[in-house]
Amino acid sequence: MIEGRLTRVLLRVWVALVLLFLFVPIALIVLYAFNKSNVQGWPPSGLSTRWITVAWHDSQVRSALLLSVKAGLLATAVALLLGSAAAFGVHRFRFFGREAVSLLLVLPLALPGIITGIALNSAFQWVGINLSLLTIVIGHATFCIVVVYNNVIARLRRVSESMYEAAADLGASGFFTFRTITVPMLSTALLSGALLAFALSFDEVIVTTFTAGAQNTLPLWIFGAIRLGQQLPEVNVVVVFVLLLTVIPVAVAARLAGSGGVARALT
Amino acid sequence: MRYGIKPLTALVALLALAVTVALSVGSSAAASGLGAPPQANASVLKSVGKGEGKLNLIAWEGYAQPEWVKPFEKLTGCQVNAKYAGSSSDMVSLMSGGGGHQYDLVSASGDADLRLIYGGDVRPVNISLFPTWKQFRPFLQSPGFNTIGGKHYGVSYEFGPNVLLYSKKTFASAPTSWSVLYSKKYAGKITVPDNPIQIADAALYLEKAQPKLGITDPYELTQPQFNAAVALLKSEHPLVKKYWALASQEISLFQSGTTVVGAAWPYQTNTLVGDKVSVADTIPREGATGWADTWMLATNAPHPNCAYKWIQWVTTPKVQAQEADYFGETPANTQACGYMDKISKGSCAAYHANAPQAYFKTIKFWKTPLAQCGNGKSDCVPFQQWVSAWTQITS
Amino acid sequence: MSVSAEGSGGLAKRASPLGNIPRLLWRHPWLRGLATLSPPLAWFVVIYLASLLVMLLTAFWTVNPFTNLMQHSFSTANFSTLLASPYPGIILRTVLMAAAVTVTDTIVALPFAYFMARVAGSRTQRILFTAIMLPLWASYLARVYAWIVILQKGGVLSWSAQKLGLGAINIGYTNTAMWIVFSYIWLPFMIVPVYSAIERIPQSLLEASGDLGARNWRTVRSVLLPLALPGVVAGSIFTFSLTLGDFITPLLIGGTNSQLIGNVIYSNIGTADNLPFAATLALVPIAIMIIYLTGARFLGAFEAL
Numbered sequence: 002m003i004e005g006r007l008t009r010v011l012l013r014v015w016v017a018l019v020l021l022f023l024f025v026p027i028a029l030i031v032l033y034a035f036n037k038s039n040v041q042g043w044p045p046s047g048l049s050t051r052w053i054t055v056a057w058h059d060s061q062v063r064s065a066l067l068l069s070v071k072a073g074l075l076a077t078a079v080a081l082l083l084g085s086a087a088a089f090g091v092h093r094f095r096f097f098g099r100e101a102v103s104l105l106l107v108l109p110l111a112l113p114g115i116i117t118g119i120a121l122n123s124a125f126q127w128v129g130i131n132l133s134l135l136t137i138v139i140g141h142a143t144f145c146i147v148v149v150y151n152n153v154i155a156r157l158r159r160v161s162e163s164m165y166e167a168a169a170d171l172g173a174s175g176f177f178t179f180r181t182i183t184v185p186m187l188s189t190a191l192l193s194g195a196l197l198a199f200a201l202s203f204d205e206v207i208v209t210t211f212t213a214g215a216q217n218t219l220p221l222w223i224f225g226a227i228r229l230g231q232q233l234p235e236v237n238v239v240v241v242f243v244l245l246l247t248v249i250p251v252a253v254a255a256r257l258a259g260s261g262g263v264a265r266a267l268t
Numbered sequence: 269m270r271y272g273i274k275p276l277t278a279l280v281a282l283l284a285l286a287v288t289v290a291l292s293v294g295s296s297a298a299a300s301g302l303g304a305p306p307q308a309n310a311s312v313l314k315s316v317g318k319g320e321g322k323l324n325l326i327a328w329e330g331y332a333q334p335e336w337v338k339p340f341e342k343l344t345g346c347q348v349n350a351k352y353a354g355s356s357s358d359m360v361s362l363m364s365g366g367g368g369h370q371y372d373l374v375s376a377s378g379d380a381d382l383r384l385i386y387g388g389d390v391r392p393v394n395i396s397l398f399p400t401w402k403q404f405r406p407f408l409q410s411p412g413f414n415t416i417g418g419k420h421y422g423v424s425y426e427f428g429p430n431v432l433l434y435s436k437k438t439f440a441s442a443p444t445s446w447s448v449l450y451s452k453k454y455a456g457k458i459t460v461p462d463n464p465i466q467i468a469d470a471a472l473y474l475e476k477a478q479p480k481l482g483i484t485d486p487y488e489l490t491q492p493q494f495n496a497a498v499a500l501l502k503s504e505h506p507l508v509k510k511y512w513a514l515a516s517q518e519i520s521l522f523q524s525g526t527t528v529v530g531a532a533w534p535y536q537t538n539t540l541v542g543d544k545v546s547v548a549d550t551i552p553r554e555g556a557t558g559w560a561d562t563w564m565l566a567t568n569a570p571h572p573n574c575a576y577k578w579i580q581w582v583t584t585p586k587v588q589a590q591e592a593d594y595f596g597e598t599p600a601n602t603q604a605c606g607y608m609d610k611i612s613k614g615s616c617a618a619y620h621a622n623a624p625q626a627y628f629k630t631i632k633f634w635k636t637p638l639a640q641c642g643n644g645k646s647d648c649v650p651f652q653q654w655v656s657a658w659t660q661i662t663s
Numbered sequence: 664m665s666v667s668a669e670g671s672g673g674l675a676k677r678a679s680p681l682g683n684i685p686r687l688l689w690r691h692p693w694l695r696g697l698a699t700l701s702p703p704l705a706w707f708v709v710i711y712l713a714s715l716l717v718m719l720l721t722a723f724w725t726v727n728p729f730t731n732l733m734q735h736s737f738s739t740a741n742f743s744t745l746l747a748s749p750y751p752g753i754i755l756r757t758v759l760m761a762a763a764v765t766v767t768d769t770i771v772a773l774p775f776a777y778f779m780a781r782v783a784g785s786r787t788q789r790i791l792f793t794a795i796m797l798p799l800w801a802s803y804l805a806r807v808y809a810w811i812v813i814l815q816k817g818g819v820l821s822w823s824a825q826k827l828g829l830g831a832i833n834i835g836y837t838n839t840a841m842w843i844v845f846s847y848i849w850l851p852f853m854i855v856p857v858y859s860a861i862e863r864i865p866q867s868l869l870e871a872s873g874d875l876g877a878r879n880w881r882t883v884r885s886v887l888l889p890l891a892l893p894g895v896v897a898g899s900i901f902t903f904s905l906t907l908g909d910f911i912t913p914l915l916i917g918g919t920n921s922q923l924i925g926n927v928i929y930s931n932i933g934t935a936d937n938l939p940f941a942a943t944l945a946l947v948p949i950a951i952m953i954i955y956l957t958g959a960r961f962l963g964a965f966e967a968l
Contacts, residue, residue, distance in 0.1 A: 005879070008879070009782060011774075012774055012777070012778045012782060013778070015774045015775060015778070016774075016775055016778050016779075016791070019771060019775050019850075020791075020794060022771075022847065022850075023794070023795065023798055023847070023850065023851075024794075024798070025813070025819075026798075026806045026809035026810055026813065026847070027797075027798060027801050027806070027809075029809040029812060029813065029819070030801060030805050030806070030809050033809070033812070038543050039543075040519055040520070040523050040539070040540075040543045040545075041520065041808070041811070041812050042523045042524060042812075042817075043524075043812050043815075043817060043818045043819055043822060044822070046543075060347070061349070082702070083702055083703040083706055084703070086699045086700070086702055086703050087699075087700065087703035087704070089699045090696055090699040090700030090703070090704075091700075093695070093696070093699075094695070094696035094699075094700075096696060102700075102704070104956065104960075105707055105712070106703075106707065107956065108711070109711060110900075110901070110904075111900050111904050111952050111955075111956055112904060112908070112948065112949060112952055113904050113905065113907045113908015113909070113925065113948050113952075114905075114908055115908040115909075115910060115925055115928055115929065115945070116715075116718075116908060116945045116948060116949060117711075119718060119928070119932060119938070119941060119942065119945060120711075120714040120715045120717065120718040120945075121710075121714050123714065123717055123718055123721060123938060123942075124710075124713065124714030124717050124718075126364075127717055131368055131369045131370065132368060132370060133370075139710060142706075143706075143707075143710065143711050146703060146706065146707075150703075200796075200799055200800060201799075203800070204799065204800065204802055204803055206803060206804060206911065207908070207909070207910070207911070211932075214368060214370040215324035215349055215351060215370040215371055216349070217349070217351075219802070220802060220803070220804060223802055223804045223805060224804055224911075225350075225351065225352050227514065227516060227804060227808060227915075228329055228352045228354065228514045228515065228516060229329045229330070229352060229515070229516060230329070230514070230515055230516025230517075230519050230520070230539065231516075231539070233516075233808070236802075236805060236808075237805060240801050240802045240805040241801075243800060243801070243802070244797070244800055244801050247797075247800040248793075248797065251793055251796050251797060251800065252789075252793045256789055361932065505919060506919075508919050509836055509918065509919070510836045510917075510918055510919060511919060513914055514914075517915070520811060520815070524815045524816045524817050524818065524835075525816055525817060526815055526816045526833075526835060526836070652726075652937070655937070656744070659749065659922075659927065659930070660748065660749050662919065662922060663749035663752065663753055663920070663922045
């Protein structure tokens with residue numbers, strides 16, 4: 002199929018419009034980070050940089066940011082271990098109920114977050130576990146595992162079995178094969194899965210509302226600030242700050258893993 | 269879809285196990301009457317010791333502002349972490365399990381107080397540790413919603429009315445009746461809180477608008493009275509632009525001119541006026557519902573010393589004045605009046621901080637609607653029905 | 664022909680640091696299966712599945728109206744409430760909204776994904792990919808809140824329309840506003856799987872179609888779209904399920920006829936403190952999604968990896 006000239010032009014216009022659609026709200030967030038007033042009206046009543054200082058000195062923001070990073074890293078670590086283990090298990094072994102397990106492993110992303118949230122919350126209450134960083138991580142890890150699983154199993158399916166047989170023919174033990182062939186092959190799949198898992202955990206608010214105690218992750222802090230309506234520009238400053246921090250890692254990951262790699266983490 | 273036999277059997281076994289366990293747990297103690305609160309005999313602090321370094325609050329938006337939080341943190345070393353709740357029920361929900369070993373204090377209004385006390389989620393405090401208590405208005409020292417059997421389940425804080433907020437561009441002078449909220453003239457430009465307790469506001473209006481109904485207390489409604497209030501609210505539904513759940517939403521609605529009249533807290537008025545939006549508020553002739561807040565101590569508060577220090581701090585006249593001026597409410601501490609006028613001239617009178625008991629009596633404070641009517645009968649509509657009716661009204 | 668791990672044909676034995684375990688695992692594959700699968704399955708069954716079941720159980724309980732303590736006695740009262748007004752209406756509204764958002768996102772995503780996968784150079788591809796992933800890092804809450812400013816009376820949309828001479832557009836706090844915001848937020852989740860599916864289509868298939876005489880539109884219709892379908896279905900699982908359970912967008916953006924399942928569940932946890940009824944409500948999205956997943960698997964979404 003060769004696209005005609007017109008089609009190409011139309012496609013380009015479409016892409017530009019979609020990008021505009023995606024980024025107008027982001028542009029507004031940047032604009033309102035400099036809003037003088039704390040009520041978001043249009044057009045902004047004036048510009049000011051004082052909110053940057055406010056955000057910088059706000060200890061609540063700092064602890065919320067720190068907690069989000071901690072929770073994200075822990076959840077991603079758990080997800081990497083358990084997600085790849087699950088992918089291996091499902092890919093390599095044929096057993097009764099394999100289909101059921103694949104379905105089970107998709108549920109945390111396929112079922113709405115509020116359900117995971119209340120289910121975990123009532124389970125924690127029933128068992129008597131207090132809500133804390135541990136429960137936040139448990140909640141996040143549950144869907145992060147799925148993301149890593151999807152990515153790893155997609156990569157495993159693209160690798161031919163003969164690689165392993167060749168390695169065995171050449172005398173490699175199972176562990177050696179794992180170390181020198183499997184792991185390097187999976188590295189980009191693991192990287193893109195980890196990146197997406199961290200992103201989902203960092204911005205997660207629905208499950209976290211139900212699994213966090215008195216502490217605030219960044220999204221929870223933002224929700225509290227939105228309730229109050231007194232520090233909205235500060236929220237925007239924090240969001241812009243996070244965006245700037247993440248542009249580089251996201252671009253790097255896209256380059257390393259290849260867009261296809263990250264894409265597969267979601268499917 | 270082919271399901272394996274083994275996982276399916278495991279699933280069924282798990283389900284069977286769960287059911288067995290669940291059914292073997294006995295039925296929970298349902299409070300049929302109102303006996304003694306579960307925590308009535310809990311120990312109280314003998315003296316306030318060193319702060320634990322942290323304090324977790326559940327508060328209304330506007331109750332933990334930096335103006336008085338920062339000095340407190342400096343003075344006591346207790347870092348304050350506030351979680352905001354938009355309704356009393358939210359607060360009750362967050363406090364379940366005695367605060368879950370997480371939260372120390374909750375600024376509960378009258379309609380949450382009894383639920384918290386009888387749910388065992390809050391414990392008594394040692395009132396002698398609060399010297400400012402002696403400066404309180406008499407009727408807020410041991411009110412029925414936070415003092416039971418002589419035990420104080422918290423310390424009164426401030427109180428205020430739910431007001432009628434209106435745009436000065438639409439209304440040349442302040443509306444005199446709540447009827448404007450139910451009027452087709454402002455269709456699509458009205459906003460009211462998304463809170464089942466709003467049914468009481470409708471009942472309050474009907475008390476004067478339809479005296480034949482015989483409503484005397486907007487929280488103690490017989491079925492016919494309740495139905496009339498619900499019917500009024502259902503007729504209001506097409507006129508409402510948005511049921512606001514967050515204070516900032518109402519601020520946004522008035523700021524953009526989307527709504528011109530609505531039910532609000534003075535907090536929204538103050539924020540809008542501070543942002544030079546042309547609004548004002550008023551209490552119409554039918555009177556107003558309102559709240560009277562109490563800082564209550566969680567049963568399992570992890571930082572009790574910081575909690576006591578906080579209550580001591582926020583009941584001092586200066587902080588009471590700061591809060592009253594910021595939020596637009598009336599302090600419990602009678603000494604706050606002078607400080608209020610220092611912050612903003614005339615605010616003492618504006619918020620009735622020097623008014624006698626008579627003003628307090630005109631406000632119908634939030635309380636939990638129960639089946640027990642308080643006049644010996646038990647045919648009033650309980651809160652759970654208010655909630656399901658509210659879902660029907662707002663859908 | 665099974666090959667023993669000890670090697671053959673004169674090559675030196677490679678000793679494994681794990682001793683005899685690898686040999687054992689090789690001889691008994693099911694042990695390997697058990698070893699790799701137990702930890703994740705244990706997590707899922709013990710933590711996730713069990714908590715879902717606990718929640719399912721509470722749907723059969725009720726709550727004491729005064730003290731909010733749960734009565735652990737079996738009752739189907741919640742289910743009868745669920746079938747009465749206004750809940751069926753709310754459920755229908757939610758499903759229709761989810762469907763509308765899914766269709767919108769599919770239409771918006773397809774040309775974009777096609778461009779990314781087939782027309783763009785590899786550098787452009789990477790830039791575009793970064794561009795669609797980036798919004799996911801700007802807080803969901805902040806983005807939804809920005810839409811309030813865009814859609815409200817006198818907001819960006821209305822202001823721009825007036826400047827263009829189109830007159831004021833005031834769609835703040837309506838279902839239309841919710842539809843726009845939902846479509847916006849879930850768009851990256853649709854673009855990515857569709858892109859993934861289109862990228863995998865061999866160019867030779869599309870060329871062959873042309874060779875056989877099909878015009879472009881015919882190729883799109885008969886070759887491209889069917890092969891992209893698994894990607895669309897995978898993306899739709901996200902848009903559908905995310906819309907079914909979201910309560911923040913209806914809360915911030917919705918108007919008075921915008922109650923969705925998500926915020927009714929949320930208010931039953933918060934305002935009503937009625938976990939049993941919230942659990943009953945939660946069963947609805949679960950049931951809908953299980954049906955949807957069955958259909959999706961049938962359409963090959965899971966094998967499209």
